[in-house]
Amino acid sequence: MGSLKDRISADMKDAMKARDQLRLDTLRSALSGFTYKRTEAGADLSDADELAVVQKLVKQRGDSLSEFEKAGRTDLADKERKERDILMVYLPQQKSPDEIRGVIKTIIAELPDGAVNQGAVMKAAMAQLKGVADGNTVRQIVAEELASA
Numbered sequence: 001m002g003s004l005k006d007r008i009s010a011d012m013k014d015a016m017k018a019r020d021q022l023r024l025d026t027l028r029s030a031l032s033g034f035t036y037k038r039t040e041a042g043a044d045l046s047d048a049d050e051l052a053v054v055q056k057l058v059k060q061r062g063d064s065l066s067e068f069e070k071a072g073r074t075d076l077a078d079k080e081r082k083e084r085d086i087l088m089v090y091l092p093q094q095k096s097p098d099e100i101r102g103v104i105k106t107i108i109a110e111l112p113d114g115a116v117n118q119g120a121v122m123k124a125a126m127a128q129l130k131g132v133a134d135g136n137t138v139r140q141i142v143a144e145e146l147a148s149a
Contacts, residue, residue, distance in 0.1 A: 003047060003050060004047065004050040004051060004054065004090055005031070005034050005045070005050055007090065008027050008030050008031060008090065009031065011023075011027055012024060012027040012028065012031065015027060022079070022082055022083065022086070023086055025083075026082075026083045026086045026087060027086070029057065029083075030053065030054060030057055030087065030090075033053040033054075033056070033057055034050060034053055037049060037052075037053050051091070051092075051131060054087055054090050054091060055091060055131065057087050058084055058087045058088055058091065059134075059135075061080045061081075061083050061084035061087065062080075062084055062134070062136075064076075064080045065077050065080040065081055065084060068080060091131070092131055092132055093132070094132055094133060094134070095129065095132050095133045097137060097141060100125075100129065100133050100137060100138055100141050101141050101145065103125060103128055103129060104121065104125055104138070104141055104142055104145050105145060107121055107124045107125055107128070108121060108145060108146070111124070116146070117146075118139075118142055118143065118146060121142050121145075121146065122138065122139060122142055125138050125142060126138060
């Protein structure tokens, strides 16, 4: 399988042929994100950079989704949800909340007693879970575990 950019380009061509406008627009935004990041970096993107771009786009869709739901705009929330789902296909398999909780419990157990605080646990957790877990979910589980410890 080629790079993430190549996969998205191929899928975009398929979306054009299928006349799937939402998918086409979503994949175009991902390619645009790659171009912007490449221009910003001044060099070709690594696989990790391409993955980071898609993760950022997924996070943006998730944030917009929650804001639209709060505002009662179900039409826009549905569109953001569909776009997020399209982009999630290109991310590695995400860990379940139970798997995240297990990692966090291990981190808390390994930290010295005086160093157990949310910042230290989050730093260690995100180093291990980068790319396979949503930061907001990790933060929530860290807070729950520290409150119950």
